[in-house]
Amino acid sequence: MMEKRWIFKPLPPKEIIEQLSKSIHVPESLAILLTQRGVHSFEEARNFFRPTLDQLHDPFLMKDMDKAVERLVQAIYTHEKIVVYGDYDVDGTTSVALFYGFLRTFYNNLLFYIPDRYKEGYGVSQTGIDWAYEQGASLMITLDCGIKSAQLVEYATEKGIDFIICDHHRPDLHLPQAYAVLDPKRSDCQYPYKELSGCGVGFKLLQGFCMQNSIPLDKLYPFMDLLAVSIASDIVPITGENRVMAYYGLQLLNSNPRPGLQALIQIAGFEKKLTISNVVFGLGPRINAAGRIAHAHAAVHLLLSHSKIEAEEYAREINLNNRDRQGFDTHITKEALSMIEADGLSKENKTTVLFKNDWHKGVIGIVASRCIEKYHRPTIILTESHSKASGSARSVPGFDVYNAIEECSELLEQFGGHMYAAGLTLKIENVAAFRQKFEQVVASKITEDQLIPPVEIDLALNLNQINYKFYNVIKQMEPFGPENMQPVFVSEKVYARDNARVLKDMHLKISVYQEDSPVFEAIGFGMAAFYEKVSIGKPFRLCYQVVENNFRDNKSLQLLIKDIKFYEVE
Template identity: 60%
Template sequence: MEYKWMIREKADESVVQALSKDINVNPTLANMLANRGVHNFQLAKEFFRPDLDKLHDPFLMKDMDRAVERLQQAITNREKILVYGDYDVDGTTSVALMYGFLNRFYSRLEFYIPDRYKEGYGISERGVRYAAENGFTLIVSLDCGIKAIQKVALGKELGVDFIICDHHTPGDELPAAAAILDPKRKDCAYPYKELSGCGVGFKLIQAFSMVNNLEMAEVMSYLDLLAISIAADIVPITGENRILAYYGLERLNNNPRPGIKALMIKSNIEKEMGIGDIVFKIGPRINASGRLEHAKASVELLLSKNLDDAMQRAELVDTVNAARKNFDENITKEAISMIEEMEMVREMKSTVLFKEDWHKGVIGIVASRCIEKYYRPTIILTESNNKATGSARSVYDFDIYEAIAECSDLLEQFGGHKYAAGLTMSVDKVMAFQAKFEEVVSSRITDIHMKPVLEIDDEILLDQINYKFYNILKQMAPFGPGNPEPIFTVSQVYAEEVRILKDKHLRFNVVQDGQVTKPVCIAFGMADKSVYPDEIIYKMLNRKMRFDLAFEIRENTFRNNSSLQLYVKDIKFD
C-alpha cells in the first residue's frame, strides 16, 4: 500500500528557539514538543514528569456526587450490586477494576458480561431481568449504557437502579439512571473528555475513596488495568490519560497482577512492556474469549489471586486466541474474494459486506484487514439473532460514526467513535443500507482520506541519530493517539550490505553523503515488495539507487550488546 507522506508543519520559530534553550534540547526535539502542545518550560516539565497529583478532581464530573451517594447507600443498606460491563478489553478491564475494588470490603456483589451472540453489545434486556430476578437493586454499568434508555427504564420498573459509567457519545436523550458519569455529556464540565470506559470507572472509585477516607494507594493499584484499557481502546494518550498510562505501564512492568503476568508470559514479553505490546499482544488475548466464547473468562483471569491459577486461565485464553486467528484469516480471505469478484464494489468509496455465517466475534478484525488492502471506510456484517449486526472501521480523519448516523433511519441500534463503531439492522435492510452508506461516504470523503497517511515529525541527518537524541525520544513515551511515536525522514540516501531475513524482511545499512553514521535498517515484510512493475525494493537497494527513508528509531539488544536501529516505515525512490 502506498503512503502519502505528511511532514508536520514547523512550529513557531520563536517558541522552538526558546524551548530549545530552556530545556537544553536541539531544535528538532523542541519542534516536536511544540507540535505536541509543549510550548514552554512548565509544560515540558509536566510532559516529561507526569504527576499523579495532577489528576483532576473526580467531583468535577457531572453526577459524581450522585453516583458516590447511590453506591454508598447500596453498601450501607446491604443491597446486592451487579457490576456490568461490555465484552471487549475496555469493558472487561473496567469490570475487573470495579469488582476487584468493591470486593475488597463488600461481598454482596457479582459481575455480569453480556453474551456477544445471545445479547449483543451494551445493556441487554436479559441482563436487566437477570438482575431483578436475582435480587440486585443496583447495576454499575461500565463502558456502556449511555444510550440504554429503554433498558434503564425497564430496570426502574423492576426495582433496579443504574449508575452508568460510559465514555461514548450520548444521544439527544439520556437514560433515567440514578447517576450518569460520561465526560462527553454536553452538560459535563469535566476538564478531560477522552477517558476510556475503565477511566470513568477509575474516577468513580477515586471519588468513593476520597469520601470514605480509603487509602489512595489501593486505588492506584488498579492503574495496570487502566493502562491496558487506554491502549486497547485507542483513546488519546494526552492530558490525564498520559498520566494514567505512564503510571499504569510502570506498574505493569514492576508489579503486574497475576492475571496480567500470566498474559505477559504467554505473549513472550520479556523486555519492558509498552503501549504497542498491549495493543498487539495483551489486548487480543483478553478480547479473544469475548469474541469466540464468553468474556467472563477474561475477567476471571484478570481477577486471579495467584500465578498458578492465572497461568491455567491464560492457557485457555491463549487457545481461544489461536482459534480466533484462524477464523480471522479465513473470513478475511472470503471478504476480499467478494470484493474482487464484483467490479462495482471494487470501484466504490466504501465497503459494506454481509454474509450470514461469518463469525460475529472477528468481523471487526476483518474490517481492519480489508482496509489494509482497500483503503476506505469498511463495515462487515453477519447475522446474529435474526438481525444483521456489524463492525465498522474507518480511515485517516474520516468520521465513520457520523456517516453511520446519517443512515440511522435504517438501523435499530448503533454506537461508537470516529474510527470504530457497531451497528444492528434488519436483514432485509442490508442492501438499502449499503446504498445509502455509499452515498453518504461519497459525499463526505476527500482525496486526503483515500490514501493512508504517514505523519512525519521532521527531516533529519543521519549523524543526529545517537543515544543522547534517542534517550530524550524515549522519555516522550507512552506513545499513542495524540502523542504518536516519532517518525523521521532522511533524504537522498542509499543502501549497503542488503540482506533478506527469513525470506520476507530486509536488513541494510543506510548511507548519506557527508554523514559518518550508517545505521542498520530493518524493513519488515518488504523483501518482495514491488515499487514499480517487475521492480522489487530488494533489487533497487542493491543497485544503490537513491531514496528517501521514513523510519522510527529503536534500540536493539543482542547478546547484551545494544545499538540503535531504524525501523523502516516506508521507502520512496527517486
C-alpha cells in the same frame, strides 16, 4: 505496495523552539518534537517527562459525580446488593475487574455481570437486568456501556433497580433517565478531559468515592495496571490524564502486575519491558478472545485471580480461545478479500460493505481492519445473528464512520460507537439498500486524500543528528500511542550500501547513509517490493523511526522503515 501520503506536521515558531531548547538543554530537533506535543515551557516539559498522580483532575468536576458517589455510599451503607455490569471487550472486562475488584476488598454484597456477545449482544441487555432483579440487586453500575440504553434503564427502574452509568461513548440527544450518568462526552459535562476509556470513567467514580470517604487513594492505585490495559487496548489518546494513568499503570505492569496479567504476559512471551504497543498487540487480543470465542467472564475471572495457579489456568484457556480466533480471522479475511476482488465494481467504490451469513461474529471487527490494510476505505463487515445482519465498522484516519452510519439510520435497527469504530444491526433484506446508501453518503463526504494511507511525519532530520543522547530523550517521551505517537522522521538523499537483502521473502534489510553521516542498519517489515530500486545506487527519501536493536546483548540504534519514496528521473 500501496502508495502512502506523507503529511509533515507544521513546525512551531522559531522563537518558541529556541526558547524551549535553551530552557531544558536539548537540541532544537527535540524541542520541535516536544512543542508538537503541546510542551512549550520548562514546567510543561517537567510534567510531560515526569508525570505525577497529582496531575489527575478532581473527579467531582464530572457532571453527576456527586450523585453517583452519594448513591454508591448509600448502597454500601444499607448493604444493598450491587451488580457491576460491563461490556465483553477489553475495556469492559478490565473495567469490571477494576471496579468489582476494588469494592470487593471491603464490601461483599456484590456481583458482576458480562453479557454474552452472541445471545445478548453489545451493551445493557434485558437478560442482564432480569438476572440482576432475580439476584435481588437494587443498584447496577454499568461500565463502558449504558449511554444509549434509555429504554432498558426505564425497564430496570420499573423493577426497582437504580442505574449509575459510567460510559465514554457518544450520547444521543436525550440521556437515559438513570440515577447518575457519568460520561465526559455529555454536552453539559464540563470535565476538562474528554477522552477517558470506559475503565477510566469507572476509575474516576472510585477516586471520587475514596475522596468522599477518606479512603487513602493508595488503596486504589494498585488497580492501575488494569487501567493501562484498557487505555492501550481501547485506542484512546495517550494525552493528558490518560497519559498519566497509562504511565503509572505500565510501571505497575512492569514491576508488580496482578497474577492474571502476569500469567498473560508470560503466555504471550514478553521478556522485555512492556509498552503500550505490546499491550495492544499481545495482551488485548487475548483478553478480547475470551468474549469473541467463548464467554468474556473468563477474562474477568483471570483478571481477578488471586493465585498464580488459578491465573495460569485461565490464561491457558484464553490463549486457546485466541488461537481459535486467529484461525477464524485468517479464514474470513481471505474470503472477504476474495469477495472484493471478485466484484470488479467494488474496486472503484469509496467503501466496502460485505455480508456472509456464516462468518464468526466475534472476529468481524478484526476482519474489517484487515480489509482496510489492503483497500484503504471505510469498511463494514456483516454476518447473520438472531436472523438479523449484525456487524462492525472501521474507518480510515480523518473520516467519521459513526456520522456516516447515522445518516443511514432509517435502514438500521440499532447502532453505536465512535468516529473510527462502530457496531450496527439491520434486517438482512436491508443489506443491499444499506450498502448503496452508505456508499453514497461516504462518497459525498470523503476526500481523495483520506483514501490514501497517511504517514504523519514529525521532522526532517539528517542521519548524523541521530545518536544515543538523541534516542534517550525520545525514549523518555513514552508511553507512545494515539496523539503521542513515536516520532517519525524523513531523511533526504539517502543511499543504500550494496548489501541490501530480502528476509523471508517479505522484509527489506539495508545499510543506509548520507554523504556526511554514519551508516545505520535499517529494516522494513513487509517492504521487499522496494529491494530492486534501493539496490541500484541512486539516492532516495527515507521515512523511519529510531529504535534500539538488542541482538545477543549487543545494543545498537536501528532505523525502522515506514516508507520510501524515490526521486523522479529528470
